[in-house]
Amino acid sequence: MPDVTGQTMNKPSPPGMARLVTAYAATHLRFSPLGIFSLILLSFLNGILQGVGFFMLVPLLDLVGRPDAGGTASGSGGRLIYKAFAALHIPVSLPGILAAFFVLISLAAMVQFFQTPLNQKVQRTYTGKLQTGFFTGIVYSHWQFAAGVSRAAATHLLSRDLPAVALGSFFFLRVLTGGILLVCYLFWAGTISIPLTLLAAGFSGAALLIVKWVLPRFIRSGKDVQTAGTHMMAQLLDHLSMLKAAKSAGVEEKELERFKTTVNNMTEQTLSLARQDAGLTFGVRIMAALLLCLTVYTGLAVLHLSLVSAGIAVLIFARMAPLISTLISHIHQIAGVIPSFEAAQNFEKAAAQAREPESSPGTPRLSLTKGIHLKTVDYAHPKEGEGPAFGIQNLSLVIPACQVTAICGPSGAGKSTLADLITGLCLPRNGTIEIDGCPLSFENLRAWRNSVGYVPQNSYLFNGTIRENILWANPKAGQNDLEQALALAGASALIRQLSSGLDTKIRDGGTRLSGGQRQRIVLARALIRDPQLIVLDEATSSLDPESQTAIFSALKTLSREKTIIFISHDSCPLEFADQVIHLENGRRVEDII
DSSP, X not given: OBOTTSOBXXXXXXXXXHHHHHHXXXXXXXXXXXXXXXXXXXXXXXXXXXXXXXXXXXXXXXXXXXXXXXXXXXXXXXXXXXXXXXXXXXXXXXXXXXXXXXXXXXXXXXXXXXXXXXXXXXXXXHHHHHHHHHHHHHHTBOHHHHHHSOHHHHHHIIXXXXXXXXXXXXXXXXXXXXXXXXXXXXXXXXXXXXXXXXXXHHHHHHXXXXXXXXXXXXXXXXXHHHHHHHHXXXXXXXXXXXXXXXXXXXXXXHHHHHHHHHHXXXXXXXXXXXXXXXXXXXXXXXXXXXXXXXXXXXXXXXXXXXXXXXXXXXXXXXXXXXXXXXXXXXXXXHHHHHHHHHHHHHHHHHHHHTBOOOOOTTOOOOOOSSEEEEEEEEEEEOOTTSOOEEEEEEEEEEEETTSEEEEEOSXXXXXXXXXXXXXXXXXXXXXXXXXXXXXXXXXXXXXXXXXXXXXXXXXXXXXXXXXXXHHTTOTTOOHHHHHHHHHHTTOHXXXXXXXXXXXXXXXXXXXXXXXXHHHHHHHHXXXXXXXXXXXXXXXXXXXXXXXXXXXXXXXXXXXXXXXXEEEOSSSGGGGGOXXXXXXXXXXXXXXXX
């Protein structure tokens, strides 16, 4: 299946599954070591308090006249209770026993009071670091990696996989605390009868062996559910992108049937996983009932335990049986989210490898006073399973500072790729790019980007006000800077027409605005940074000729202080350009002055 970066991800082999389960547990300890240690400590304390509660029956039965309820008849646990009463000078009377029981319950409630929010804190810390790590990976990765991230897979990872891993974290913590409680139960049972405890331990081991046998199947089923979910998300995003074309072509019914097929596939995979869960739960409950029956029979008929000892043993094993069933069910739930954890882990590793070096704090912007010089630059777009597809080949050119340069050419000529190189979004495969004689490298890319104002062809606005969208690029800009940027972008009239002006809310990426209106706002956002270089990548294609001419004229005036690059297949910018560079198949064809 494809992972979030669009590459094929194979199903893990059984050894790989064990490694993933171990890694899943290890990440919790790495993210919150103190929280995990505190949970373990509280779980042990809870197990001790519950065990003491079991043996509180011994002095209580003594009071109602059971002759076999003495300390020796109830094992070492009963003797410990009597010793504790004597050491604490608590009379073995109904008020004394009830007072001790009240204190015991209060302590157990206090443990639960601390354990519940701590459990949530550990789970939320784990989930938050996963979500933050995912976003950090995209934000700080180099452009080639970020551009290759599958939108559908990334959306599915963030909206489905990471929440699934977070839910798995809940089950993991329950398994951790429940497992400790099970160990405590076995310890208290051992104080009554070692053979009965070995019987219970044997059943628990058998149940775990069954889980180990079926675990790979659960993980494979979880992988199928994860794959089906990714495909459904991809199809939904595709349809939303093609909604207008689909309606105009009258293929709504066809699209609906295609989506129904994907939904039915995911439903079948989910039901298959649920059936496996139900089968495992059924088997474990049968084993738990059998364990309880064997405990009673063995204790009374074979080992001839006293009624009190047998009763306490049954009480302990009655707690153990559903606990074992719950633990196995939780382990199954964890197995179901392991594929989602694998997807998140794969992305984290890929993003870490693609991370750009960080700039030093306070690194100044690179200045542009002489020009940009490309020297025999090659750039290749990677293609899975194929050789590199060159977007730019052996390109050398000079872009003088404080002039207007137009880059023209047919679709696929390499214009946008050249813009990515010039703006520092990526570095060439071969050759160098120099800014005022300083070669661009990973170390100074961010410093150069701080000097660039880039307006892409596909303008996007986030949900918020127009003011927030523009100031996003330069939060420290004042009102005069804002008005100047709007004027240069030809957006002043638009703002005056809106009843709320700059405080007008933008929804759904600005879809209620026309393409030209969105581009004016995005252009103002680029200009408010006061950049050294302004790059417009087909940024005025949605404007009418009159608006285009107005913006080009304003930018031409601005070129006395700024370097302007127009990327377009239209002839409109040519009359405003000091230099025109024509590209074809990633190569320079000619210069037109």
